Amino acid sequence: MRIALFATCIVDAMYPQTAQATVRILERLGHEIIFPAGQACCGQMHINSGYLDEAKPVVENHARAFGADDYDVAVAPSGSCVASVKHQHPMIARRYGDAGLEERTTAIGARTYELSQLLTDVLGITDAAAQLGSHYPHQVTYHSSCHGMRLLKLEDRQLDLLRSVGGIEVTELPEADQCCGFGGTFALKNAEVSSAMLADKVRNIESTGAGLCAGGDASCLLHIGGGLSRSGSPATTLHLARILASTMQDPAPAPESLRSGARA
Amino acid sequence: MSKVFIGMPPLPAFGSGNLNLTEPFPRAAARELGNQQLRSNLRHATHTIRDKRLKVVAELPDWEELRDAGSAIKESVMADLPALLERFEANFTARGGKVHWARDAAEANAIITELVRATGAQEVVKVKSMATQEIGLNEHLETEGIAAFETDLAELIVQLGHDKPSHILVPAIHKNRTQVRDIFLAEMPGVDPDLTNDPAMLAGAARSYLRSKFLTARVAISGANFGIADSGTLAVVESEGNGRMCLTLPETLITVMGIEKLLPTFADLEVFMALLPRSSTGERMNPYTSLWTGVTAGDGPQDVHLVLLDNGRSAALADEMGRSALHCIRCSACMNVCPVYERTGGHAYGSTYPGPIGAILSPLMTGIEAEENNSLPYASSLCGACFDACPVKINIPEILVHLRGKDVDSRRGRMKPPSQMDLLMKGAQWAFSSGTHLGLLEKGLPLGRLAAGRSKKIKHLPGLAARWTDSRDIPAPPPASFRDWWAKEHVPEAPITQQGGEA
Numbered sequence: 001m002r003i004a005l006f007a008t009c010i011v012d013a014m015y016p017q018t019a020q021a022t023v024r025i026l027e028r029l030g031h032e033i034i035f036p037a038g039q040a041c042c043g044q045m046h047i048n049s050g051y052l053d054e055a056k057p058v059v060e061n062h063a064r065a066f067g068a069d070d071y072d073v074a075v076a077p078s079g080s081c082v083a084s085v086k087h088q089h090p091m092i093a094r095r096y097g098d099a100g101l102e103e104r105t106t107a108i109g110a111r112t113y114e115l116s117q118l119l120t121d122v123l124g125i126t127d128a129a130a131q132l133g134s135h136y137p138h139q140v141t142y143h144s145s146c147h148g149m150r151l152l153k154l155e156d157r158q159l160d161l162l163r164s165v166g167g168i169e170v171t172e173l174p175e176a177d178q179c180c181g182f183g184g185t186f187a188l189k190n191a192e193v194s195s196a197m198l199a200d201k202v203r204n205i206e207s208t209g210a211g212l213c214a215g216g217d218a219s220c221l222l223h224i225g226g227g228l229s230r231s232g233s234p235a236t237t238l239h240l241a242r243i244l245a246s247t248m249q250d251p252a253p254a255p256e257s258l259r260s261g262a263r264a
Numbered sequence: 265m266s267k268v269f270i271g272m273p274p275l276p277a278f279g280s281g282n283l284n285l286t287e288p289f290p291r292a293a294a295r296e297l298g299n300q301q302l303r304s305n306l307r308h309a310t311h312t313i314r315d316k317r318l319k320v321v322a323e324l325p326d327w328e329e330l331r332d333a334g335s336a337i338k339e340s341v342m343a344d345l346p347a348l349l350e351r352f353e354a355n356f357t358a359r360g361g362k363v364h365w366a367r368d369a370a371e372a373n374a375i376i377t378e379l380v381r382a383t384g385a386q387e388v389v390k391v392k393s394m395a396t397q398e399i400g401l402n403e404h405l406e407t408e409g410i411a412a413f414e415t416d417l418a419e420l421i422v423q424l425g426h427d428k429p430s431h432i433l434v435p436a437i438h439k440n441r442t443q444v445r446d447i448f449l450a451e452m453p454g455v456d457p458d459l460t461n462d463p464a465m466l467a468g469a470a471r472s473y474l475r476s477k478f479l480t481a482r483v484a485i486s487g488a489n490f491g492i493a494d495s496g497t498l499a500v501v502e503s504e505g506n507g508r509m510c511l512t513l514p515e516t517l518i519t520v521m522g523i524e525k526l527l528p529t530f531a532d533l534e535v536f537m538a539l540l541p542r543s544s545t546g547e548r549m550n551p552y553t554s555l556w557t558g559v560t561a562g563d564g565p566q567d568v569h570l571v572l573l574d575n576g577r578s579a580a581l582a583d584e585m586g587r588s589a590l591h592c593i594r595c596s597a598c599m600n601v602c603p604v605y606e607r608t609g610g611h612a613y614g615s616t617y618p619g620p621i622g623a624i625l626s627p628l629m630t631g632i633e634a635e636e637n638n639s640l641p642y643a644s645s646l647c648g649a650c651f652d653a654c655p656v657k658i659n660i661p662e663i664l665v666h667l668r669g670k671d672v673d674s675r676r677g678r679m680k681p682p683s684q685m686d687l688l689m690k691g692a693q694w695a696f697s698s699g700t701h702l703g704l705l706e707k708g709l710p711l712g713r714l715a716a717g718r719s720k721k722i723k724h725l726p727g728l729a730a731r732w733t734d735s736r737d738i739p740a741p742p743p744a745s746f747r748d749w750w751a752k753e754h755v756p757e758a759p760i761t762q763q764g765g766e767a
Contacts, residue, residue: 007746009696013706014739016746023754030759035750041696048646050668051689053676057697065699133760150648179603183645185685190643191731192294196607197645198735226736229721 001031001123004071006062006112008081009041010218018218021245021252022077022115025132029123038065043092044084049185052095059092063104066112073122074112077241079148079217082114087151114148115241116157116216128244129166136246137167138255140238141210143201143224145217146179158216158240165243171208175200182223198227205235211255216240234259279576279629281369281399284636285614289643292612293604302438302609309437310600316546317597317653323548324538333535334656338591341526342581348493348526349572355496359558361568368575369399375571376401376485376518377408383516383567385410385483391500391507392416393487394432394594395520395573397616401485412485413477415506417470424451430610430618433544433596438609441466474506484510484565488521489593490536491570494529497557498570501540501550511554517565522573524581524590536593539655544595576629585666586628591656592621598650598660604643613640620650624663632667633674641667684728699747706745716740 003026007019023033043058062085066074076082086109093102119125128134142162148154163170181187181197201224205213211234215221218239225237236258246252285292296302321327341348353363364379366372380388388405390396390412402412402423414423418436422429425447429435436444441461448455448469455469486507490499498519500507511517527533541550559568581587599605599619610618615626615637623644627637641664644650650660682690695705716722722738724730732738 009702012702012746013709014741016742016744016749019746020749024757027757028760033756035747035754036699037747037751038699040699040702041692043696045692046689046696048665048668049685049689050641050665050670050672051693052669052672054689054693057693061697061699131760146645146647146649150652177649179645179647179649181603181645183647186642186645187736188685188728188731190290190293190604191734192290192297193604193607193643194645195735196297197603222738223736226732226738229737229739230723230735 001073002071003031003033003118004066004074005033005035006039006042006066006074006076006081006085007035008076008078008218010222011077014222015218015239018077018239018241021239021241022075024245025115025119025241026075028132029125034071036065036068040065042081042084042089044080044088045184047084047088047092048183052092055092056096059089059105060101062089063101063108066108067104072111073118074108075115075118076112077115077216077218077239079114079145079152079154080219082112082117083147083151085109085112114152114154114216116148116154116161117152119161119244120157125161126164128161128164130164132244133166133247134164134244135166135248136243136252138212139169139171139210140212140214140243140255141171141173141205141208142176143173143180143205143213143215143220144176145215145220148216149177154216161244162214162240165246166248168243169210171210173208173213174204176204178204180220180224180227182220184219187223195227198223199231202227202231202233206233211235212258213237214240214243229259276574276578276582277367277576278579278631278634279368279398279574281575282397282616283576283626283630284634285626285640287614289612289614289639292614293608293643296608296612299609301440303607305438305440306606306609309434310606313434313546313600317543317600320542320546320548324542330535330538331655331657334539334593335588335591335658337527337532337535338656339588341524341528342587342590344528345523345526345581348528349523352491352493352496352526353572355494356498356558356570357496359496361496361558361570364569364571366571366573366575372399372520372571372573372575373401373404376520377405377410379516379518379569380405380410380483381408383483385481385516387411387413387477387481388483388485389413389415389477389481389510389514390419391484391486391502391510392419392435393485393520394616395487395522396485397429399520399573399575401520413474413481415474415477415510416502417467417504417506420470420474421447424448428611429616431596431599432594432610432617432619438611478506478509478513481510481514483516483518484514486510486517486519488519488525488570489540490533491521491526492528492530492533493526495557497530497555499533500554501537502552502554503545503550505552508552508554511556512564514565516567516569517556518569518571520571520573522575523577540593540595543593543597543653543655576631579631580625580628583628586624586663588658589621589624589628589660589663591658592625593656595655597653597655598658601649601653603645603647603649608643613643615640620644620660620664621658624660624667627667628663632670638671638674641665641671688728703745703747706747709741709745710743712741713743
């Protein structure tokens with residue numbers, strides 16, 4: 001299968017290793033990965049902040065970058081960006097009465113998948129250790145990000161994949177379904193409430209005793225990681241893709257060696 | 265300055281009363297966050313009721329179908345509202361009731377005052393009602409020399425405490441029982457001075473105080489959960505029985521109901537009686553459901569009135585994207601699952617309607633351009649828990665985004681210098697609308713690394729971004745973006761099958 005990678009702006013700029021891991025996992029399964037160079041961002045920050053006029057060129061850019069038929073499916077290591085591509089892009093097109101853009105964004109949305117969705121529903125991966133060689137012998141807890149959980153209905157796909165990694169110990173996170181408080185510009189506009197939500201998330205992660213909180217959304221992990229780092233917590237965050245890409249030969253760093261800088 | 269164009273009807277009037285914020289949400293929220301007692305009371309209460317709701321909702325195999333049915337009925341009501349209102353009025357009037365139409369809070373208050381005056385009564389008893397909270401009826405009656413006594417226990421606690429409700433179902437959710445005892449001791453006439461904070465004793469004190477009010481009041485004021493157009497029937501759903509006392513004992517009954525509360529037929533009530541108690545109190549059925557249709561000779565109030573309240577509802581209805589906010593049946597499920605409400609409580613929202621539904625309903629009813637409520641649509645991380653919990657499937661996150669768009673648009677082109685947020689969004693538009701632009705920007709990543717220094721963390725940023733670094737670090741950026749890595753170094757990995765199943 002020819003798979004187009006949508007790296008997302010945060011992963012592209014801040015967490016290249018998450019995108020590299022996504023590429024490695026899919027290439028290991030024998031797929032060809034392409035990276036449409038015109039891609040930038042899904043525009044979710046603009047849309048969710050109410051800057052819809054400013055969002056339109058961002059949405060158009062995504063439709064240009066992913067509009068060609070030179071790939072079978074697109075994948076992003078981020079539930080919220082995929083939800084934006086699927087739900088918000090056609091909405092923006094409708095708002096501006098652009099029928100052509102609506103058609104293109106709807107078609108792109110229909111073949112865009114979040115990583116665990118692609119692995120589970122399209123590629124039939126049920127056992128990461130056996131099928132991907134995934135190995136990560138550490139205690140890990142897991143945060144299910146809101147948009148993946150509620151907008152994409154990922155259910156237990158990410159958690160099931162995580163649990164099937166060789167050597168891993170997955171500890172349940174109390175109040176796992178509670179928002180970490182990021183919410184894009186919410187973290188700036190309502191910084192105090194956002195910080196209070198984050199403090200509870202940090203406390204719950206620490207209560208598990210795990211050195212690592214895994215998740216499928218780099219933006220939430222950036223927020224949670226930033227909170228763990230500021231509170232001097234022994235725990236940090238790492239994206240699911242990096243754990244799935246970790247093998248005995250090429251292991252992802254252990255939680256304790258990730259602490260400085262809280263890499264997601 | 266209002267402009268009326270010939271041939272263009274003016275937009276419906278916006279609502280007034282207790283719908284407006286008095287200070288921006290972020291400021292009010294920050295203050296409420298500091299109240300540790302409030303935080304722990306709210307956390308305990310919302311989590312308890314959340315778990316109860318999940319349990320009783322899980323009992324129904326057709327819950328999703330019920331939600332769809334509720335949503336569809338409400339949609340049909342909104343599409344046909346004028347005709348349904350007229351049908352309701354005709355049927356209610358034919359059964360001996362009187363209907364009064366109120367465009368806004370001031371009109372409703374004036375009508376009710378006049379009706380009470382006509383009875384010669386100086387006191388009224390009240391069933392808990394969101395509509396009368398919304399129009400500030402109690403305060404208005406007080407200025408007219410009429411005393412209004414709340415008879416719902418929690419509402420009574422709030423009233424005696426000279427406080428405001430902070431939750432639509434549990435108005436005193438922010439008070440613990442010791443605080444309730446202190447309020448009773450200080451404010452309840454004839455209270456036992458040895459009152460403890462034992463819940464049974466507190467309820468007993470309220471009971472004996474209220475009993476005398478029920479038996480002497482000649483006028484009662486209620487809200488209504490539903491109005492049935494085909495029969496002219498009104499319905500009140502409650503837990504304590506105080507409502508039924510008010511609805512049956514006095515001679516005069518005045519009900520205030522928002523125009524959106526109608527249902528077409530009696531059969532439609534069935535759907536909502538399954539949805540409402542489970543969503544609101546986490547019960548299979550509420551203890552008391554009172555239904556009345558006009559006047560019954562020799563039984564119950566003989567002078568029965570209904571004030572049909574617009575107060576901004578037509579304005580909300582005129583907003584095609586936002587109108588489904590009027591589907592709300594005031595169950596409070598959205599606020600019980602909202603992480604923002606859980607931490608700030610209801611007072612931070614300023615309006616009678618707090619939580620996620622309030623964050624859309626208040627601006628829709630008062631108008632986002634008015635700047636009174638324009639910080640409310642941002643009082644959400646858009647986590648979506650409210651949409652999942654809503655029994656009539658109001659897509660609250662989508663309406664929040666729609667209102668944010670209206671807010672941003674309403675500020676466009678004014679002669680103010682652009683805000684930091686405006687500048688951030690303009691800059692990001694440039695960067696995110698081209699891969700080349702973003703790639704150029706990413707060439708600056710090493711600068712961020714430099715700023716992070718040896719700790720590999722950015723701990724302070726200037727301007728708006730300081731709101732982030734007040735409580736969170738930012739990791740040092742990588743030496744190069746993924747884009748650059750791909751262009752320079754990407755060498756495809758050999759598939760597993762060719763390695764003979766990687767060990």
